[in-house]
Amino acid sequence: MADGVKSDFRDMFHKGQLTIGISELSRMTGVSPRQLRYWQKKGYIIPKNEDEPGRARIYTMRMVLKAAAMSNLLQTGYTLKAAAAQVDERMKPAQTMYHVLFDRYQGYEVTDAGEILVDLGPFDPDPTQELYAQLVAEKPRFVLKGRV
Structure with a gap:
């Protein structure tokens, strides 16, 4: 297999190249941009470019999944803190699989x-x-x- 295909595939997923802006994240999750910024301030979601103040926030697919899952849990009665903790716990197996697969690929x-x-x-x-x-x-x- 050509190295170009291998690196393109790994770069796309391993380095968080699949990203969306805060407006798209808001539309996908039903959570307002203002609320998403609050979640960020609390440390529950982290934009990929958090170290670039003044730039538009962009989020990796991992943060998209986390925000969507938190939104769902909030709708079922969880507090924000409990929803974030629950999602972090649920994401651990997926993170392990991600690293096993992409570090070995x-x-x-x-x-x-x-x-x-x-x-x-x-x-x-x-x-x-x-x-x-x-x-x-x-x-x-x-x-x-x-x-x-």
Whole structure:
């Protein structure tokens, strides 16, 4: 696989390149921009560019999901503080999966049969082997191949 495709894919997700502005976040969540700014002041949501005062706020997809989930919990009676804590707790497994997948992702290959093998890098117990994942009947299957 070409390195350009690999880096484009990783950059898009790993570095938070998918972003939206505060107006879009407000429309998506039903939370007013003023309320979102309050949530930011309290530290519950953090714009990607928080270290650039005076610039329009932009939010990563992670913050979009967090704000949407908090909004839903607020509508069911949670306090803002409790909603933020609950969402943070619920997001921990997803954050772990994100790091496991994106820290290991090396690219992908397409086999002669048209199957996609996701390269997860050297196999820890035996670094002479490369670990690949593929979907077989919509279930993950792992394959070890000698490194070239």
